[in-house]
Amino acid sequence: MNVTHSALQTSTLSALRCRECGAQCEAVARHVCELCFGPLEATYDYEAIRRQVSRQSIAQGPNSIWRYRSFLPVTSEQVIDVGTGMTPLVRSERLARRLGLRELYIKNDAVNMPSLSFKDRVVSVALTRARELGFTTVSCASTGNLANATAAIAAHAGLECYIFIPSDLEAGKILGTLVYGARVMAVEGNYDQVNRLCSEIADRYGWGFVNINLRPYYSEGSKTLGYEVAEQLGWRLPDHVVAPIASGSLYTKIHKGFEEFVKVGLVEAKAVRMSGAQASGCSPVAEAYRLGRDFIQPVKPATIAKSIAIGNPADAVYALDIARKTSGHIEAVSDAEIIEGIKLLAQTEGIFTETAGGTTVAVLKKLCEQGKIEPDEVTVVYITGNGLKTQEAISPYVGEPLRIEATLDSFERSLERARTLDRLEWQQIPV
């Protein structure tokens, strides 16, 4: 059934269109408009999509992001499907109660496949398109998770892979790239400097950089975070979402995903409030939002939330526009609040997220405390990465195991001590 169904599909990708001047060009490996240097975005034949898909056809599709293939910028049948997407949408009980929300859901991309972050989505799409366009070498500039995803999925697809990272990344993210056999260049500089270097390399070597010359395809992968939530909520949109902002791509594409589902009639229209989360050590978008500006002032990142530390975010103006137009908020939280957010999610829901997820949970908490999320809004918080990859950020704040001898007596003495230890004292949350 499945095979017949997918064989009948034809490509819906029409062209690339400039988000600034509207000029169109062929869907090749290019990310800026030749006329005005604005960013290019994939466009589709929505009439064709509407004819191709129904709730039922999607539900019968693969258990991965590729069930939404009609909405993704690829043309071949041979997609790279390593089981990416369809991660759990968990109804929260304990965190919801703590925050005073009646209906809170956690979209858990900490367990995404194959490399445990939302970046598996964007890379599955980018590398499928890279292969269609004839690339044999792929690459990226990364704050860590993108490096893991690109290296892993390139290995699966048999593509040669070069990865560029800032040299101060967490050990888990470096190891989790090297193990797949990618060539890793640790650049002495911050992400924005790495990114600039990669633009020059992309021009000279003709490699497929997933987040540079393949960016129009890459970024579309994030729309699946919108589609999945809508489908998992029983084909309806939430009232309010909270998502992290680094370049602003994920945040803006969740919104695009919701809009497309409305456009082709898969869900009823609803004004979804879009709230964004940043770390105060790198919060150019939250700062512009606070000041009522529609442009950002680039910053030098200084935060433990390295995976979202982009000082000059490419999609900032679009993110600001969406936050304002949907009556959302963009907030920033300190490193101490991020640690607290990681522990809060772990201890109320049993989900261990990395610093980006700690940021998002801390912002969710802050918005609830400020009354900016109503108790009866159906709210979704996006958890985008796994805590085992950023252990050094949290390890000083989780306490130590109690060492005991292998005797019942020793156990009972320790048990008594453990019970008298105040939980907060035992697991210091920094202030």
Ligand SMILES: *Cc1c(COP(=O)(O)O)cnc(C)c1O
């Ligand atoms: C990359 C990343 C993001 C957000 O990235 P955008 O550039 O805004 O699309 C969020 N969370 C994690 C864990 C990431 O790795």
